[in-house]
Amino acid sequence: xxxxxxxxxxxxxxxxxxxxxxxxxxxxxxxxxxxxxxxxxxxxxxxxxxxxxxxxxxxxxxxxxxxxxxxxxxxxxxxxxxxxxxxxxxxxxxxxxxxxxxxxxxxxxxxxxxxxxxxxxxxxxxxxxxxxxxxxxxxxxxxxxxxxxxxxxxxxxxxxxxxxxxxxxxxxxxxxxxxxxxxxxxxxxxxxxxxxxxxxxxxxxxxxxxxxxxxxxxxxxxxxxxxxxxxxxxxxxxxxxxxxxxxxxxxxxxxxxxxxxxxxxxxxxxxxxxxxxxxxxxxxxxxxxxxxxxxxxxxxxxxxxxxxxxxxxxxxxxxxxxxxxxxxxxxxxxxxxxxxxxxxxxxxxxxxxxxxxxxxxxxxxxxxxxxxxxxxxxxxxxxxx
Amino acid sequence: xxxxxxxxxxxxxxxxxxxxxxxxxxxxxxxxxxxxxxxxxxxxxxxxxxxxxxxxxxxxxxxxxxxxxxxxxxxxxxxxxxxxxxxxxxxxxxxxxxxxxxxxxxxxxxxxxxxxxxxxxxxxxxxxxxxxxxxxxxxxxxxxxxxxxxxxxxxxxxxxxxxxxxxxxxxxxxxxxxxxxxxxxxxxxxxxxxxxxxxxxxxxxxxxxxxxxxxxxxxxxxxxxxxxxxxxxxx
Numbered sequence: 001x002x003x004x005x006x007x008x009x010x011x012x013x014x015x016x017x018x019x020x021x022x023x024x025x026x027x028x029x030x031x032x033x034x035x036x037x038x039x040x041x042x043x044x045x046x047x048x049x050x051x052x053x054x055x056x057x058x059x060x061x062x063x064x065x066x067x068x069x070x071x072x073x074x075x076x077x078x079x080x081x082x083x084x085x086x087x088x089x090x091x092x093x094x095x096x097x098x099x100x101x102x103x104x105x106x107x108x109x110x111x112x113x114x115x116x117x118x119x120x121x122x123x124x125x126x127x128x129x130x131x132x133x134x135x136x137x138x139x140x141x142x143x144x145x146x147x148x149x150x151x152x153x154x155x156x157x158x159x160x161x162x163x164x165x166x167x168x169x170x171x172x173x174x175x176x177x178x179x180x181x182x183x184x185x186x187x188x189x190x191x192x193x194x195x196x197x198x199x200x201x202x203x204x205x206x207x208x209x210x211x212x213x214x215x216x217x218x219x220x221x222x223x224x225x226x227x228x229x230x231x232x233x234x235x236x237x238x239x240x241x242x243x244x245x246x247x248x249x250x251x252x253x254x255x256x257x258x259x260x261x262x263x264x265x266x267x268x269x270x271x272x273x274x275x276x277x278x279x280x281x282x283x284x285x286x287x288x289x290x291x292x293x294x295x296x297x298x299x300x301x302x303x304x305x306x307x308x309x310x311x312x313x314x315x316x317x318x319x320x321x322x323x324x325x326x327x328x329x330x331x332x333x334x335x336x337x338x339x340x341x342x343x344x345x346x347x348x349x350x351x352x353x354x355x356x357x358x359x360x361x362x363x364x365x366x367x368x369x370x371x372x373x374x375x376x377x378x379x380x381x382x383x384x385x
Numbered sequence: 386x387x388x389x390x391x392x393x394x395x396x397x398x399x400x401x402x403x404x405x406x407x408x409x410x411x412x413x414x415x416x417x418x419x420x421x422x423x424x425x426x427x428x429x430x431x432x433x434x435x436x437x438x439x440x441x442x443x444x445x446x447x448x449x450x451x452x453x454x455x456x457x458x459x460x461x462x463x464x465x466x467x468x469x470x471x472x473x474x475x476x477x478x479x480x481x482x483x484x485x486x487x488x489x490x491x492x493x494x495x496x497x498x499x500x501x502x503x504x505x506x507x508x509x510x511x512x513x514x515x516x517x518x519x520x521x522x523x524x525x526x527x528x529x530x531x532x533x534x535x536x537x538x539x540x541x542x543x544x545x546x547x548x549x550x551x552x553x554x555x556x557x558x559x560x561x562x563x564x565x566x567x568x569x570x571x572x573x574x575x576x577x578x579x580x581x582x583x584x585x586x587x588x589x590x591x592x593x594x595x596x597x598x599x600x601x602x603x604x605x606x607x608x609x610x611x612x613x614x615x616x617x618x619x620x
Contacts (some may be wrong), residue, residue, distance in 0.1 A: 001490030001503055006483075013482035290477045295439060296492045297467020297543075299460045379440040382474065 003302060007309045014282070021278050022318045025358055028271030029322020030329065033354050035260040037330035037344050038337070042253045045342040056212035057227055058240045059093065061085055085209040089234045093214065096229035103215045104129050109199050110210040113170050115192070116160050122192045123171050124199025127151070133215050137188070140164070142180025147198040150175035153191045154183035170194060171202035212237075228367060268361055275365035279311060281374040290373050291381025300374035308363055308371035315362025316355060322355035386546070387413040387436055392445035394431050394601075405431040406442070406601040413580065413594075415546070418573035420592035421582045428601040429582040430551055432618055436580060437470045437549045438462050450546065462588040467495070471540030473550035477532045479524040479539075485511065486520035489538045496543075514568060530561035535566060541577075548572065548580040554588050566591040 006017055012020050061084055090107055093099075109124035127144050131137065141164040144151060150170075152162045157180040162168065166177040175194050183189055200206050214230065216223060223241050231239040283290070331344045394406040406428045413419050421429045433448060434440035438454035447455055454465045471492075479488050489507040496503060511517055514534040529573055540548055550569065555560035557566060564587075570591045573579050581592060589595050597605035 001487060001494050001500070001507075003494050005487070006491075006494060009482045009487065288478060289480055292474075292480065293491075294463065295437070295466060295470075295472050295474075297465075297470075298495055299463045301460070302495050341400050381433050382439075382478070 003306055004309065006306055007313065010286075010306075011310060011313060017282060018314060019280065021275065021314045022321065024274040024278070025271055025315055025318025025362060026321040026325065028267050028274075028361070029319050029354050030326040031267045032264040032357065033323050033326025033350060034329040034333065035264055037327055037347075037350060038334050038355075039253065039257045039260045039349075040350075041330070041334045041342055041344045042256065043114065044345070046253055048173055056059050056216050056241060057230060058222060059085065059089070059212040059214060059230060059234060059237045060210070060238055060240070062238050065173075078363040084205075085212060085234070085237060086207050087209065089209070089237065090212060092233040093212065096226065096233050098226045098229055101216050101222070101226060104133050104213075106130055106133055106213040106215070107196060107209040108146035108211050108213065109196055109203070109205060109208060111171075111203050111205070113192075113201070113203075115170075118160060120160070120192050121187075121190060121192060122154055122199060122203075124196040125193055126196055127193065130193065133213065134188070136184060138184075139179040140182060141177075142249050144178050144195065147180040147195040148173070148175055149195070150289055151182045151193040153189040153193075154181055156192055157181075168192065170199065172206065173198065173202035236373075272361050272365040275311065275315075275362055276368065279307065279369035280372070281367045283307065283369045286373070287376060287381045290376050291378045294376065294378035295382065303374040304370040304374075307373050308366055311362045311366035311370075312359055315358040318357035318362065319358025322358060323351050326354065386415040386417075386450055387411070388446075388448040388581075389432075389436070390446045392432075392435060392442045392447060394428070394435065394440070395443045396549050402420055402541075404601055406435070409445070409598075409601070409603055411596065411603060411606075413578065415578055416573070416576050418569070418577075418579045418591070418593045419581070420589040420595045421580065421598060422584060422586075422589055422595055423598035423604070424584065426600075427598040429584075429598055429617070431601075432598065433549050433551055433580060436547075437472060438465050467492070467543065469545055469547050471543065471545040471548045473533075473540045473548070473553045475552040475555050477524075477536040479532055479535055481524055483523075484520060485516060485522050485524070485527070485535050486602045487525065488535055489542050491539060492543045507538070510542045511535075513541075514538045528561070530564060531556050533557060533565045534568070537565070537572075541572070546578060548577055548579045550579065552582055552584070554583070556586065559587070562588065 048240075085107075087107070090105055093105055094102070096102075106126055106129040110126070111122050112119045113122045114120075131143060139151070150168060152160075152166075152168075156162065157177070160168075162177050162180065164177055164179060166175050168177060170192070175192075175198070181188055194202075196209075200208065214226075216226060227239050227241050231237070293303060293306075327344065327346055327350070334342075334344050389409055389411040392406055392409040392411075395402065395508075396403045396405055409428075409432065409532070411432075421432060422588075423429050431440065435442050436449070438447075438449075441455045446453065449469060452465060452469075454462055457465060480491060483491065486504070486507055489510055492504050493503040493506065508517070508520065511520060514537050516531060516534050516538065519527070519531065524535070527535065536553070537550075540550075548569075557565060566588055569579055569581065573593065578618050581588070583589055593608065595605070595607050596603060597607075
């Protein structure tokens with residue numbers, strides 16, 4: 001017989017009350033865990049989308065001349081560019097302190113070329129890098145393999161009557177269309193994509209680049225800092241972040257996260273109050289026992305230990321159950337309600353957090369009842385029966 | 386062993402002070418079996434709780450084994466009860482969710498002794514009060530006499546020098562009462578100091594000394610033969 005036996009036996013005797021207490025804590029922890037897991041998953045989802053978004057930093061030459069639009073950004077007109085970027089600038093970008101965060105550097109040479117009587121924007125690109133960055137591209141045909149092969153945007157193909165196998169003259173060379181792109185509503189629809197070196201040769205613009213798209217590895221990358229570093233490395237260029245859409249979604253997720261924290265706090269406060277009132281009731285019911293314990297020579301600290309140990313045991317069970325149910329709920333709800341494409345991660349830290357929070361909440365809320373129990377006068381407690 | 390000097394106790398009932406004890410002087414030697422007698426409201430139970438370091442007197446001094454328990458800090462008072470006092474309550478106050486063995490082991494819950502040693506001590510005590518073999522029963526499965534025996538075993542398991550019993554036979558039939566009182570008598574004969582509150586003359590017969598209280602004051606203090614002659618009870 002030790003104090004823990006008293007705790008255990010009392011919990012076993014008061015199954016109904018213990019069940020209600022565990023239920024209250026479980027509901028609280030479930031809500032918190034589910035909210036946290038879902039918002040965390042949404043954040044991860046945004047991260048993945050950010051990675052899939054392709055370039056998130058655009059490097060273009062400084063220019064005061066006419067400009068043309070690309071990818072939702074205004075870039076300098078290739079035809080009238082005064083300053084241009086070169087492959088040397090590419091190397092400089094690769095030397096920035098945060099170079100490890102760069103997944104792809106895609107140089108592009110832009111030029112307006114007349115094809116079948118119409119001006120078409122031709123992009124000389126590293127086709128392999130471009131295909132890697134633009135995961136949303138759907139090719140009708142095959143990926144280009146030789147430098148004489150080209151991809152045609154949906155509107156270009158339609159307006160110029162181009163299809164797989166069509167020959168397109170660009171500068172002093174002819175390119176063969178090996179695939180057309182499915183319409184995606186972006187600038188790509190109006191463009192023709194060819195190999196960068198082949199375009200430089202065909203257009204007699206050896207070693208020049210109109211702009212560079214830089215894709216950072218992850219959503220947590222310090223984009224602003226990387227922009228600053230690239231700007232330092234290539235001072236004659238203008239470096240811009242392309243994060244508006246993702247930033248907007250991230251802001252929504254941030255708002256939701258703040259809401260989740262606020263809701264969690266409210267739920268936890270309610271949970272704490274449930275524990276407080278239940279434990280106060282339990283202490284009142286156990287006046288006789290406490291009086292007996294004190295008459296036998298139990299110290300006040302012994303009484304507190306018994307009450308707090310009971311609270312801790314119940315909280316532990318509530319925390320574990322809450323975590324389990326919360327994670328299952330988050331797994332089921334994340335894709336349906338939050339429409340995330342990323343699966344909920346069963347993070348062990350969340351388990352520790354859930355159990356830790358439940359323990360903290362349970363013990364903290366039981367502190368006052370425990371102090372009250374410890375301060376019960378044994379004589380009064382026994383006479384009150 | 387116990388010395389009470391000028392002990393008074395006043396309870397505050399609303400705005401009205403009620404004197405439960407007034408100027409009680411009493412000395413009880415080690416090994417004595419003292420019965421505190423008196424009508425309801427005479428202050429018997431109050432006196433018992435004061436001796437047991439459960440109820441501080443309003444005035445006066447309480448000394449047990451040269452210790453003034455009410456001069457000790459609260460936690461040390463608890464230690465004093467643990468080391469010196471075993472209580473038998475009128476309703477026995479057995480813990481309903483603990484078995485007989487659990488109830489007897491209860492006072493040792495704060496004892497650092499190994500579990501096996503505590504168990505052995507509790508079993509020995511149960512054997513001594515004649516409850517061997519009933520260790521696993523719950524209080525609800527016991528008769529009144531058995532409950533009283535469990536309460537006695539629980540009060541004595543830590544071998545306290547002082548056993549305080551508040552109407553231990555108050556809820557028992559005469560035959561069962563006699564058995565319980567015989568047990569207390571045996572304990573007394575083995576050297577146990579016992580202070581028992583009772584209003585039953587038959588019960589008082591088992592004590593070596595009877596202290597009579599009335600309106601919170603000691604009305605009489607007699608050794609067994611005298612009181613038994615007065616009451617016409619065989620010794």
